[in-house]
Amino acid sequence: MTDVTAGTAAVARKARRDPIVAVRRYGVVLALLVLLAMLGVASPAFFRWTNLANILSQWAPVGIMAVGTTYVILAGGFDLSVAAGFAFCAVIAAALGHAAMPPSLAFLASVLVGTVIGLVNATLVVGLRINPFVATLASGFVLTSLPYVIVGSPFIEVDEPGFDALGTGAWHGIPYTGLILVGFLAVSGIILAKTQYGHLLYAVGGNAEVSRLVGIRVRHVVASTYIFSGLCVGIAASLATSQLSYSAADQDPVLAFDVIVAVVVGGTSLAGGIGSMWQTAVGLAILAILQNGLNLLDINTFYQYVIKGCLIIGAVSLDVWASWLFRMRQIDCAAMVRRLVRSRAQRASTRS
Amino acid sequence: MIEGGRVDRKSFVDRARIANDGSASMSSPGVSIGGPRRAWVFAAAHLGTSGILLALSLLVTIVDVADPSFLSVANIFNMLGQWALAGVMAVGMTFVIIAGGFDLSIASGFSLCAIVAALLGADGYPLTVAMLGALATGLVVGGVNGGLVALFGINPFIATVGSGFILLGIDFLATPSTYIRVDQAGFDALGAGSWLLFPFKGMILLAFLVLGEAVLAKTIYGRYVYAVGANATVSRLSGLPVGLIVASTYVVSGLCMGVAGGLAASQLGTAQARMEPTIVYDVLAAVVIGGTSLSGGAGAMWRTAAGLAILATISNGFTLVGLNPLHQGIVKGGIIILALALDRWTSLLPRFRRD
Numbered sequence: 001m002t003d004v005t006a007g008t009a010a011v012a013r014k015a016r017r018d019p020i021v022a023v024r025r026y027g028v029v030l031a032l033l034v035l036l037a038m039l040g041v042a043s044p045a046f047f048r049w050t051n052l053a054n055i056l057s058q059w060a061p062v063g064i065m066a067v068g069t070t071y072v073i074l075a076g077g078f079d080l081s082v083a084a085g086f087a088f089c090a091v092i093a094a095a096l097g098h099a100a101m102p103p104s105l106a107f108l109a110s111v112l113v114g115t116v117i118g119l120v121n122a123t124l125v126v127g128l129r130i131n132p133f134v135a136t137l138a139s140g141f142v143l144t145s146l147p148y149v150i151v152g153s154p155f156i157e158v159d160e161p162g163f164d165a166l167g168t169g170a171w172h173g174i175p176y177t178g179l180i181l182v183g184f185l186a187v188s189g190i191i192l193a194k195t196q197y198g199h200l201l202y203a204v205g206g207n208a209e210v211s212r213l214v215g216i217r218v219r220h221v222v223a224s225t226y227i228f229s230g231l232c233v234g235i236a237a238s239l240a241t242s243q244l245s246y247s248a249a250d251q252d253p254v255l256a257f258d259v260i261v262a263v264v265v266g267g268t269s270l271a272g273g274i275g276s277m278w279q280t281a282v283g284l285a286i287l288a289i290l291q292n293g294l295n296l297l298d299i300n301t302f303y304q305y306v307i308k309g310c311l312i313i314g315a316v317s318l319d320v321w322a323s324w325l326f327r328m329r330q331i332d333c334a335a336m337v338r339r340l341v342r343s344r345a346q347r348a349s350t351r352s
Numbered sequence: 353m354i355e356g357g358r359v360d361r362k363s364f365v366d367r368a369r370i371a372n373d374g375s376a377s378m379s380s381p382g383v384s385i386g387g388p389r390r391a392w393v394f395a396a397a398h399l400g401t402s403g404i405l406l407a408l409s410l411l412v413t414i415v416d417v418a419d420p421s422f423l424s425v426a427n428i429f430n431m432l433g434q435w436a437l438a439g440v441m442a443v444g445m446t447f448v449i450i451a452g453g454f455d456l457s458i459a460s461g462f463s464l465c466a467i468v469a470a471l472l473g474a475d476g477y478p479l480t481v482a483m484l485g486a487l488a489t490g491l492v493v494g495g496v497n498g499g500l501v502a503l504f505g506i507n508p509f510i511a512t513v514g515s516g517f518i519l520l521g522i523d524f525l526a527t528p529s530t531y532i533r534v535d536q537a538g539f540d541a542l543g544a545g546s547w548l549l550f551p552f553k554g555m556i557l558l559a560f561l562v563l564g565e566a567v568l569a570k571t572i573y574g575r576y577v578y579a580v581g582a583n584a585t586v587s588r589l590s591g592l593p594v595g596l597i598v599a600s601t602y603v604v605s606g607l608c609m610g611v612a613g614g615l616a617a618s619q620l621g622t623a624q625a626r627m628e629p630t631i632v633y634d635v636l637a638a639v640v641i642g643g644t645s646l647s648g649g650a651g652a653m654w655r656t657a658a659g660l661a662i663l664a665t666i667s668n669g670f671t672l673v674g675l676n677p678l679h680q681g682i683v684k685g686g687i688i689i690l691a692l693a694l695d696r697w698t699s700l701l702p703r704f705r706r707d
Contacts, residue, residue, distance in 0.1 A: 138686075
């Protein structure tokens with residue numbers, strides 16, 4: 001198996017040197033730099049430390065969920081239950097916090113519940129072999145209703161002192177939530193890029209059938225990504241509840257889309273097997289900075305949706321264009337012209 | 353020559369459908385295996401195709417026993433009216449999904465169509481003009497989605513999430529205050545009117561389902577939609593205009609969006625951005641519960657009708673029996689999982705028997 005992973009790594013290294021692949025991979029970084037430069041010029045408030053810290057903590061929950069979703073998508077799956085799971089875990093954390101349980105226990109419970117949700121999703125997708133899209137749609141339905149059944153109402157405020165320490169606290173001016181986000185991105189990125197498990201993920205997402213024939217336990221690998229995604233959802237929900245001291249039951253599909261958009265804008269392919277964690281980080285940064293910048297510049301929030309939509313379509317068009325170029329180059333143009341000329345000449349000779 | 357080509361193409365399409373429909377491929381083990389085994393396989397195969405109808409009748413029986421007023425004509429008409437908006441859009445979604453695509457822009461697109469209709473109504477234009485405006489808006493949205501997917505080759509999921517965001521922005525920009533109100537007398541004739549208790553909305557839903565079934569099952573265009581969804585490459589090689597067919601399904605979805613949006617504006621007399629943000633989940637659920645495959649090429653309009661009936665029965669049953677309607681997501685999700693697990697199991701069963 002080490003041969004296989006070494007082989008994929010070698011192929012990946014070779015592909016990285018390709019100029020078109022480079023455009024495809026690093027185009028987003030260029031876009032981010034342009035965005036940063038534009039905002040730096042347009043609004044001096046942007047590069048102030050408080051603003052940056054604010055962006056970090058604001059996007060920490062979405063970012064952590066994007067980390068989990070990156071794993072799921074890389075392995076060729078899909079998790080649509082993220083928004084509903086987030087809302088449910090938030091309700092659990094807030095309900096326990098409201099019942100004067102120590103905050104750490106409330107957050108631990110939320111993380112545990114998230115992991116169980118991931119386990120259930122994994123069972124549906126891997127055990128029952130239901131299409132991941134539909135399976136997580138269905139579990140999303142269940143999760144949307146569960147707070148009403150268990151707690152009665154998904155809107156719970158927490159008054160306990162210390163509950164907001166995790167979400168609003170800071171270390172030398174850096175919010176804990178931001179630290180957690182950066183740590184999460186870094187650790188999961190290293191796991192993806194440097195460990196055998198990470199390489200297995202790429203192999204499974206690239207071609208599940210071949211991976212199975214090679215001897216990879218495809219089902220275990222796929223299941224692990226859903227469980228990890230559930231864990232991330234639980235952590236994200238804990239951070240968000242602690243930030244707001246409120247179970248922010250945002251079951252709006254827009255949240256789920258934000259998570260997926262961050263992953264996809266970064267350049268991770270929905271077909272699986274292509275992408276990486278730093279790309280998700282760049283995608284997140286683009287979304288976060290765009291929104292923050294448009295707010296600073298006092299641009300109507302409604303335009304933000306339009307711009308976000310254009311950005312998504314633009315990013316994916318770039319991807320499609322690059323892969324089209326890649327394919328075109330593999331066609332031997334000179335041979336095609338030669339064949340054309342020969343057939344013309346043949347036709348002319350038969351006519352005469 | 354042309355005649356021959358057409359016959360060939362048809363038989364190819366049939367083969368593509370058979371290959372993708374578990375039920376049709378059951379005939380081969382049926383032939384090779386005789387006696388009681390054959391009956392077993394036959395039963396399993398039929399459970400696979402009509403398991404959804406079995407589930408529906410079971411559900412209807414349970415709810416009807418719990419409250420006999422469930423199957424009254426008035427209640428059935430009422431349900432048809434209630435599910436008209438999601439149902440009409442599910443018809444369009446069925447086309448898109450069978451062709452192997454996906455449309456996530458329907459929630460914001462639907463709002464935009466309703467906003468256009470309400471703006472026209474608020475400006476004093478009659479209901480027909482407002483409906484036509486909504487239809488035209490839906491067609492444009494569908495055309496753009498179709499172009500993004502078929503012309504640019506963008507993954508349909510991403511393309512429609514992207515266009516959904518753009519539409520959401522346009523929705524907000526097009527709404528001057530929080531919502532648009534129509535004060536015109538008679539504007540609610542279509543959305544809230546009825547004929548002998550039968551709401552016009554319900555009639556439109558039925559008409560769309562019947563028409564959709566006819567187009568998908570009986571016309572050449574319907575066969576092409578199946579063929580493209582089953583295998584786009586083979587379809588292209590056998591001469592089908594794949595891009596055009598894929599794009600056309602998004603236009604159909606846009607048309608349905610327009611009808612639903614116009615109906616909503618007419619019914620409520622108001623429109624706003626983000627009218628029903630979660631309606632997209634209901635529409636998807638209706639198509640998927642019915643058993644239409646998300647990978648394209650397999651499914652039917654009657655399946656979507658059955659899926660809608662199941663969803664309607666669950667939500668209506670919850671209110672009739674006096675359960676908290678907010679709890680119905682659990683049953684909804686559970687039934688989707690059960691239906692798909694059953695579908696999966698019945699499609700695996702004959703293979704095991706054969707071995």
